[in-house]
Amino acid sequence: MDENASQALMIAFGLFVFVIAMSFTMYMFSKLSSTSEILIYASDKTNYYDNVEVVGKEGIERYVNSETVIPTLYRYYKEHFCVKIYDATGDEKIGLGSSEDNPVLVQILDVNLEGRVENAARDSKIKIGEQPTDLKNFDAYSLKTIYDNKDSSNMNSQRTLLYMFGAPWIGSTDDMKLRVDFFINGDAGYINNRLVDYTKHPFHKMLNATKENSAYQFKENFISYSYTGETMTTDDEDVLVTGTIPKDKIVVTYTLVKVDDEMKEQIDKIRK
Secondary structure, three states: OHHHHHHHHHHHHHHHHHHHHHHHHHHHHHHHHHHHHHHHHHHOHHHHOOOOEEOOOOOOOEEEOHHHHHHHHHHHHHHOOEEEEEEOOOOOOOOOOOOOOOOEEEEEEOHHHHHHHHHHHHOOOOOOOOOOOOHHHHHHHHHHHHHOOOOOOOOOOHHHHOOOOOOOOOOOHHHHHHHHHHHHHOOEEEEOOEEEEOOOOOHHHHHHHHHHOOOEEEEEEEEEEEEOOOEEEOOOOOEEEOOOOOEEEEEEEEEEEEOOHHHHHHHHHHHO
């Protein structure tokens, strides 16, 4: 009887060791798979872009000045469209080293993006320069690296231009309006106990350029995006949504350019 009990215990112990060994092996395979997925994900820059499908064609392009741009900035958070601002003048006063062939992205105003940046900025586990080991944290890491990483050594670096100060204005239309006030006027102040400082940001210089000289114009363009689940392309090369109902989104792009004398004369005549 004792011998049978001893053998049963030995069998049970063997099974226990086998289960542990199998569990450890499966865990190691899982970690290996997870690590490979992270490496593949991190190497593909498109994973950090907005996951949208362009449906339709670009809107009409026109030249506008600050009288059109400023009201649009005060509408973006109310009507939930995105505004992207570029400089393509190469003007030394603005100092971004841009050109028509190499425009510099100056700022993005987008409530959806700002909400994601605000969440990422509050996540103390995500640290810039320390790539996360968990795939689900890569979105927050990339947002924090791009939009919450102020490079104080160069006020015109891409990181500083897009810096959002942790987006403390999210959740209040009054705070969003105050943020736009600071951005347009090149001012600074506190929003929810966080300093929002645009005193060295070049955007107010860009606005002033259009006020002082009509050769400086913002080239305005509307693009319609749809967030789609599945799409198909017809024989006529039209893109149709076949999956979930799309959520349309408008992106308004303003690119500051310096027009030639002939175009400047035409613009002056139209606006008189």
